[in-house]
Structures are given as structure tokens and as C-alpha cells.
Amino acid sequence: MTLFAGIDRVRYEGPDTRNELAYRVYDKNRLVLGKRMEDWLRVAVCYWHSFNWPGHDIFGQGTLPRPWLAGPATRESAGSKLEAAFDFLTRLDIPYFTFHDLDAMPAASRPSEHIESLRWIEERIAAKMAATGVKLLWGTANLFSHPRYAGGAATSPDPEVYAWAALQVRCCLEATHRLGGENYVLWGGREGYDTLLNTDLKRELNHYGRFLALVVEHKHRIGFKGTLMVEPKPFEPTKHQYDRDVAAVHAFLRRYGLEREVKVNIEVNHATLAGLDFEHEIAAARAAGLFGSVDINRGDPRNGWDTDQFPNNAQDLVPAMLQLLEDGGFATGGFNFDAKVRRQSVEPADLYLAHIAGIDTLARALLAAEEAHAAGALARLREQRYSGWSSELGRRIEDGAMDLAGLADWTRSRELEPSPRSGRQELAESLIARHCRF
Ligand code: XUL
Ligand code: CO
Secondary structure (H helix, E strand, O other): OOOOOOOOOOOEOOOOOOOOOOEOOOOOOOEEOOEEHHHHHOEEEEHHHHHOOOOOEOOEOOOOOOHHHOOOOOHHHHHHHHHHHHHHHHHHOOOEEEEEHHHHOOOOOOHHHHHHHHHHHHHHHHHHHHHHOOEEEEEEOOOOOOHHHOOOOOOOOOHHHHHHHHHHHHHHHHHHHHOOOOEEEEOOOOOEEOOHHHOOHHHHHHHHHHHHHHHHHHHHHHOOOOEEEEOOOOOOOOOEEOOOOHHHHHHHHHHOOOOOOEEEEEEHHHHHHOOOOHHHHHHHHHHOOOEEEEEEOEOOOOOOOOOOEOOOOHHHHHHHHHHHHHOOOOOOOOEEEOOOOOOOOOOHHHHHHHHHHHHHHHHHHHHHHHHHHHHOHHHHHHHHHOHHHHOHHHHHHHOOOOOHHHHHHHHHHHOOOOOOOOOOHHHHHHHHHOOOOO
């Protein structure tokens, strides 16, 4: 019996159920625009917040009962954690999980021990995946917790630290490959600086660019077919992170010639921290051909830090969901719950309740987006707003047939002021709101 065994497999019971441990909206087999809800959402649970975090914060110790975290991470405790994790995943009835090397493996200090320890847990993860059918959405190496990474990993001032990071990424990428992972993520938690006074920014960026290129090269060498992704975040833990938002990552990838090799994993709370809307980050990624996956969560509008709360407002997510529908869904990505329960949510049931509510929130947003998409009014509104571009003038500009002087002459020859047209923002907003009824 694991900590998470006390409940039945979570099922769809519809909006009127009195059972809190049931899905009210997430009905995995329901067809949405011809595709199963499960296949649209591709939900993943993350190992780190759910199974490897005892509830400590910077002011206090752990509060959550996670017996396997009570002592050092031995083979025995890593094994119990794995049992509990897969018990939770199968009872929640979702298709994917995500993990960092260090979340799952027994603790290791020397490099050879690290390799052995990760292999040890990988074999056990593989057995659990085979037995349960739960799949790996992505793996990632933790290049930020160990003291060696205090000054960064790929941007460390010390090449020996850079090489340690390479060892971790090599092992974790290979493990992810063998486990059939669909993506591999790099979050540059400490790739940035605390003060420019001791930092050679140009050199660090070049080191980081080279590091990513090495990962790309290795991916191809081992035949990993999944997607490599960088996860933007503006700050925290450092004062400034180089991957601050999608636009910064795009420029960085282009500078190092990697824009066809690496995509982005967009996290809602990271967009908030960057002062951007989540849907802006999705739109920016799609415009650049970089959209990969989503870490779904939310921040608190009154807090300036990464609170990693479960999403609970479907209407907020509809603009992003509509973009996903326009794309026909994720390619290899999914919605990974990079979210954690609050420190007082001490009962095992709380982890279920949090995920159920979060998954139902995604399902609500998906159904609202389906309706809004089918109604077509938003698409028409946008199309009409740009209809001038189908005129001869518009087409010639878009085709590159006009130069600056030609445009000036065209305007002068008409002696007219363009007539103002409504942007219809209030209507657009109400078109979203009216479909949020699930
Ligand atoms: C940190 C964060 C990470 C990444 C994986 O803010 O989001 O958990 O998702 O390293
Ligand atoms: Co994340």
C-alpha cells in the first residue's frame, strides 16, 4: 500500500457528481473537433513538485507526508518514491509524467556514481512504464540544485562545472531516449547572473550557445527523435536569466544557428513573471515556429515570484487553447502540471484534488475553445480586420513590390486619410466569455 493507494481510479462522472475525486469535465474519450480530449491535452504530472518536494520553503521545513523523503535518497527510498508516483499516475488516469534526473534517482556524489544511480532508477522506471502504460513526456537534468551550479551550469565561470553539466545532460538525454520520452527539456535555472559586476555576459552566452549545440549534436548521434526544448523564465533563482522569454530564446537560437533544432516549453507562471500574457508567449512561439510544449500552472497576481499554483480559471486559458486548436494540437508536447499543492495541503487526497481541478480546468478551456472555434466569429473578426491587405496595395506591400518612395508616392497621389475602423476588442472578449459555460 502506497501513500496514494486509498482511492479508486479517477473517472469522468460529469458535472453533477458529488464525488470530489472524479472528473467533472475531463472525459478522456470525448471527441473535440474529431480528436479525443486525452490526445488534445496530453496531460503530464511532474515528479519534482508532486513526489520530490516535502513542502519546504525558504522559511520552513517540509510539511507534507512524503515518507520516502524523510532520510537520504537511498535505493530503498527512491524505490518507494517510484512506487508511490506510479500508483498516483495510474489512479489519476493520465497518459504522461515528467522528471529531472535528480528527482527520481538515489543520491550520488561522484560522476561514476551518478551514472550508475541514474541507470538503476531508469531500469525501474522502464519496468513501471511497461506495467502501467504511463509514458514519458519529457526528461530533464537538474543543473541548478547542487552547490557546484551556484554560478551556472553551461554559463558557469568554471569549465569543470560546464563538463559536469555535460555529463548530467548526456546521461539524462540518453535515459530519456531509452525510456521513449517524446521530448527533452533544458531549463536554464542558473544560466544568467546575479550581478554584471562579476559576469562576462558575452562569453557566457557563447558558452551556452555551444552547450546547446553539443546537446543537439548528441541527440542526433544517439538517434533521439524527440523534440529538444528550452524553457524560458526571466529570473528566479538568478536576477536575470538569459532565456527570459520566447523572444529572447528565439534571438539566441538564431544567433547560434539552432532555431530549427530547439523549441520552447512555455510555462504560464514564467510568462507572468516576464510581464507577458501566457497567450502572448504561445503566439510568439508559433510565429517563430518554436512552439513545443506547456508547463501549466498559474502565479498569484499579487506575488512577484513563481508560486506554481494549479490553474483554476478556464477563461484565462481559452485564448491559448484557441491557438492550440488552430494548430491541430501539440506535435510532441503536452500540458505538464508544473504545479504544487500549498504547504497546508497535507493529505494525500489533496494531490489528487489539485490535479483533478487543474485537469478539469484544462478540459473546460478546451470545450470553450472548441465552441468558439466552431462558431468562427473570432476568426472572421480577425480576417475582416486585415481585409485591407487583400487590396492591390496590400498585396503589393506583402509581395515586397513596393519600396518606401513608392509607398510615399501612392499616399501622396490620393491625398486621403485612411478611415478609422473598429478593433472590436470588447466584442472579441465577449466572444470568449460567452463560451465559458462548462
Ligand atoms: C522552474 C521550472 C522547472 C522546469 C524544469 O521554475 O519550471 O521545474 O520546468 O526544470
Ligand atoms: Co517548468
